[in-house]
Amino acid sequence: MKFYVHREDTPQYTVVFSWEDQHEGTVGNLLQQFVQSYNLTFQGVNELDVEDVFVTKSQSSRQAISNEEQVSRVVRDQEDIFVMSKGPPAVIEPLQNVQSSPAGLEEDDNGNRESRASSEEASNVADKHSFSQTDDDIDLEDMRDLLEGDSPGGELRSSPQRRHSWEGSFDDVSIANLQIAQLKREQNKELNTGHDAQHVLIAKCVQNAQRLVDQKHCDKAVKIYEQVNRLFPHQKECLLGLASIYSSAGRPDKALEYLRTAVEAFPDHADLKCRLADCLLDLGQGKEASRLLYEAKNILEKKPDTKPNQLFDLQVQLAKAFILLGKHTMALQMCQAVVKEKKDHLEALLEYAELTYKMSSAHAKEALTIVMTLMVNKKDWMLPRDRLVNMMKYIPNGLKIMEGEIHEAIKSVPALVFLSNVFRDHGDVSNATQLLEHAMQVEPSHCTAFLSLIHMFEAQDRHVEAFKRIRTFLKQNPDMSIAGLKNKVFLPILKAVKEDIYLHATYPRVSGISADMQPPQQRAYNDQELNLLAVMFTLVKILFVKGALGLLPSFTKLLDPAHADRDLHTTLIRNEAAYYSTISQVMKIKLNPSSLENSPQFVYVAGDSHCITPAWRSIQYKGATHVLHPLLSTGTKIWHLRPEAKFFTKENFYNVMKKAPRKATVIFVFGEIDCREALPVCLAKCRYDSMEDTISRLLEIYTQALLGLKRKYKFTIYVHPVPPVLDLTRPTVMKFNTALKSTVEATSGLHWLDFVDELLCDHGTMLDSKFEFDGTHLHPCYVETLEKALSKAQERRTTSSPRK
Numbered sequence: 001m002k003f004y005v006h007r008e009d010t011p012q013y014t015v016v017f018s019w020e021d022q023h024e025g026t027v028g029n030l031l032q033q034f035v036q037s038y039n040l041t042f043q044g045v046n047e048l049d050v051e052d053v054f055v056t057k058s059q060s061s062r063q064a065i066s067n068e069e070q071v072s073r074v075v076r077d078q079e080d081i082f083v084m085s086k087g088p089p090a091v092i093e094p095l096q097n098v099q100s101s102p103a104g105l106e107e108d109d110n111g112n113r114e115s116r117a118s119s120e121e122a123s124n125v126a127d128k129h130s131f132s133q134t135d136d137d138i139d140l141e142d143m144r145d146l147l148e149g150d151s152p153g154g155e156l157r158s159s160p161q162r163r164h165s166w167e168g169s170f171d172d173v174s175i176a177n178l179q180i181a182q183l184k185r186e187q188n189k190e191l192n193t194g195h196d197a198q199h200v201l202i203a204k205c206v207q208n209a210q211r212l213v214d215q216k217h218c219d220k221a222v223k224i225y226e227q228v229n230r231l232f233p234h235q236k237e238c239l240l241g242l243a244s245i246y247s248s249a250g251r252p253d254k255a256l257e258y259l260r261t262a263v264e265a266f267p268d269h270a271d272l273k274c275r276l277a278d279c280l281l282d283l284g285q286g287k288e289a290s291r292l293l294y295e296a297k298n299i300l301e302k303k304p305d306t307k308p309n310q311l312f313d314l315q316v317q318l319a320k321a322f323i324l325l326g327k328h329t330m331a332l333q334m335c336q337a338v339v340k341e342k343k344d345h346l347e348a349l350l351e352y353a354e355l356t357y358k359m360s361s362a363h364a365k366e367a368l369t370i371v372m373t374l375m376v377n378k379k380d381w382m383l384p385r386d387r388l389v390n391m392m393k394y395i396p397n398g399l400k401i402m403e404g405e406i407h408e409a410i411k412s413v414p415a416l417v418f419l420s421n422v423f424r425d426h427g428d429v430s431n432a433t434q435l436l437e438h439a440m441q442v443e444p445s446h447c448t449a450f451l452s453l454i455h456m457f458e459a460q461d462r463h464v465e466a467f468k469r470i471r472t473f474l475k476q477n478p479d480m481s482i483a484g485l486k487n488k489v490f491l492p493i494l495k496a497v498k499e500d501i502y503l504h505a506t507y508p509r510v511s512g513i514s515a516d517m518q519p520p521q522q523r524a525y526n527d528q529e530l531n532l533l534a535v536m537f538t539l540v541k542i543l544f545v546k547g548a549l550g551l552l553p554s555f556t557k558l559l560d561p562a563h564a565d566r567d568l569h570t571t572l573i574r575n576e577a578a579y580y581s582t583i584s585q586v587m588k589i590k591l592n593p594s595s596l597e598n599s600p601q602f603v604y605v606a607g608d609s610h611c612i613t614p615a616w617r618s619i620q621y622k623g624a625t626h627v628l629h630p631l632l633s634t635g636t637k638i639w640h641l642r643p644e645a646k647f648f649t650k651e652n653f654y655n656v657m658k659k660a661p662r663k664a665t666v667i668f669v670f671g672e673i674d675c676r677e678a679l680p681v682c683l684a685k686c687r688y689d690s691m692e693d694t695i696s697r698l699l700e701i702y703t704q705a706l707l708g709l710k711r712k713y714k715f716t717i718y719v720h721p722v723p724p725v726l727d728l729t730r731p732t733v734m735k736f737n738t739a740l741k742s743t744v745e746a747t748s749g750l751h752w753l754d755f756v757d758e759l760l761c762d763h764g765t766m767l768d769s770k771f772e773f774d775g776t777h778l779h780p781c782y783v784e785t786l787e788k789a790l791s792k793a794q795e796r797r798t799t800s801s802p803r804k
Contacts, residue, residue, distance in 0.1 A: 003076070005055075006080060007038060008059060015034055026069060041204075055081055055082070055083060057082070064084075217684055221241065236262060236265070240275065245686050246258070250687060270297075270310075273293070277296070277317055290322070297311070312338045312341065319334040350384060354367070364395045368391065368401055375388065389423055398431075416442070427646035436449055445476070447531035450473055454535060459655065463546050470538075471494040478491065483520035483529055497551065501543060503547040503596045504543075506593070530573050533559075536559055537577060537580035538579075540580055541579045545615075547596050549587075549593040563577065563584070578776070582612050582777055586615075591617065600627045601625070604630075604665065606633065606667070606670075607668065608632070608670060609634075610777055610778070614782070616629075632656065635649050636670065637649070638702045641701050657709055660713065663716070664713070667718045674698055678694075691735065696739070706750060707749060721740065724756060724759060734756075740752075753793055759771050
């Protein structure tokens with residue numbers, strides 16, 4: 001069971017306990033755990049003694065629960081209990097004057113509890129201490145906005161499995177506020193050895209900031225670090241914390257300023273010089289980096305307590321600087337010297353492999369062995385994966401060498417799938433596919449490997465081949481089933497297809513389905529069944545994308561019972577299930593397959609899943625009937641299209657674009673995933689300083705990608721607004737659409753489809769109910785609105801003078 005233990009005296013504190021019913025712990029044990037957690041948080045500032053507090057179910061009666069009682073007997077699931085002081089609360093200076101009203105506990109629509117302080121509390125604290133809050137200060141209202149949906153955090157409010165991390169964020173920010181308020185009071189006090197409240201408070205602020213970093217709320221952590229640094233400049237941990245955040249965000253130029261400040265403030269700290277050198281290496285400044293590293297080396301060599309590993313690490317950094325300076329022989333010698341002394345120095349081994357793999361086939365073999373070993377022994381280190389994929393581009397017969405080096409592992413299908421995922425995620429779809437083909441030779445009936453292989457065919461736009469492979473797989477495994485729904489049930493439909501599936505609009509004559517048909521059993525699917533079901537869902541997606549509309553009803557009739565009421569959105573196949581659900585619903589709305597016969601004219605709709613609902617419907621364009629032809633690029637974000645990106649969805653995007661003929665009219669509908677995921681993530685990670693900066697960068701990426709396609713294929717390009725379907729992200733989506741419209745209208749060669757406001761009601765705050773569909777996509781009926789917008793845009797394009 002889960003319950004909540006609160007300390008309502010200032011400073012407020014809540015611990016969420018998960019307690020097994022059979023656990024024999026007492027209330028006294030519970031109290032000790034609470035006090036320990038509380039004291040770790042408020043160490044040196046406000047601590048409790050377990051003898052001075054008691055547990056009660058009611059703050060008003062103060063009736064204590066005996067410490068001898070079993071927790072499982074006296075506390076119910078989801079209950080709130082309280083830790084109260086036996087006497088007046090003992091608050092250590094300087095927090096004794098901080099007063100606030102108790103935080104209320106409210107329930108959201110799903111019964112989830114959120115611990116929230118009132119807005120009056122923040123203002124009372126501010127008034128009590130008479131300090132003004134800057135724009136960068138963290139207020140309790142910030143976290144209220146997160147929980148209520150004005151920012152990305154709101155999405156998590158109804159997600160029990162992720163709620164706890166947001167509770168932690170709320171506590172950390174609230175506690176940091178109290179501590180920073182005290183720091184402002186302590187700012188002008190003289191620091192002495194007898195009273196080090198400043199040091200304690202600074203340390204606790206840094207600790208809270210680090211917790212926020214661990215929870216991936218770097219933007220909140222930056223505010224804490226910066227406030228502390230403004231009050232007490234040159235705090236080493238704050239400067240390092242800020243530098244670390246910006247380095248991780250891919251902004252070494254921003255990290256550089258904090259590291260330079262740190263080195264100037266602490267010139268004798270070798271570790272700071274090494275950190276600054278690392279940053280300079282990221283910026284390609286090998287000369288200054290090597291100077292700093294030699295200075296650090298001199299400092300370390302004079303210190304009696306310097307450990308050998310410190311000097312080894314420094315030598316590897318020097319090797320990296322020499323590589324930048326073109327001194328590869330010196331770099332290699334340094335790495336060899338380190339490895340000779342410490343055979344398991346991981347970075348030295350990796351740099352050695354990088355320096356030698358092009359020398360000869362023997363060196364290539366050795367380098368691959370090293371990188372593969374590093375990947376296995378340090379799974380959370382991403383750099384070896386990047387190096388492996390890069391090496392394979394230059395090593396002839398690299399896969400064969402690699403297969404020889406991993407020996408028995410190559411016979412393990414999970415190992416092959418893992419390696420395939422490494423290549424896939426770094427954009428090498430070809431080698432990823434070959435590894436999966438090998439996996440299918442090792443174990444022909446392995447559903448996980450087969451599903452991954454089909455997805456790789458999708459990424460390469462090899463849909464017809466994917467269809468044939470699925471048909472063969474089902475034929476070879478006829479009795480494999482999804483909770484009793486056997487593969488052989490689908491075979492009569494697949495065997496009825498004698499020609500290319502593309503634009504297969506006619507319904508095949510299928511017999512023998514009902515004889516073997518069994519509805520899937522009502523139980524949880526195992527992993528094999530989930531993956532097999534995902535294969536079938538992907539087959540439906542492929543058939544839809546290829547316009548094989550005549551085949552789909554037979555499949556959806558069989559698969560709908562396997563999909564319904566299974567909570568597949570909580571499983572590993574949630575993406576496949578989501579596509580299937582959308583397509584199944586689209587097929588239930590009047591759609592005329594005959595419109596695909598007799599070589600229709602097409603207007604192409606390129607996008608993520610938002611190109612599904614308008615697909616294969618007829619519109620009038622340029623005075624003639626055209627059909628909206630989907631160009632699906634699954635899961636593609638605008639962020640994936642940036643020049644330096646390597647993720648496989650980027651290759652998928654450009655492979656799909658080849659299917660539209662030259663000079664085709666193409667409508668692009670991307671950006672919804674960015675508004676839902678990339679924008680908030682980029683802000684939380686501090687990749688950019690504001691929403692406006694993030695949107696600006698995305699628009700730059702988008703327009704450059706579209707203009708590149710226009711130059712290459714001579715497309716007529718229309719840009720579709722991001723569908724404002726989700727309530728949670730609609731404010732972000734509309735802000736993005738405003739900027740997108742302005743950018744497109746100012747860019748020669750791109751044309752804006754101006755209809756997003758027509759999708760909304762209530763002064764643009766809600767989606768018009770007639771366009772509601774599945775909670776994520778627009779109803780297919782919106783095609784009429786799209787058609788009118790396209791007609792107006794076409795008219796503007798042909799009548800207006802060319803833009804300069």
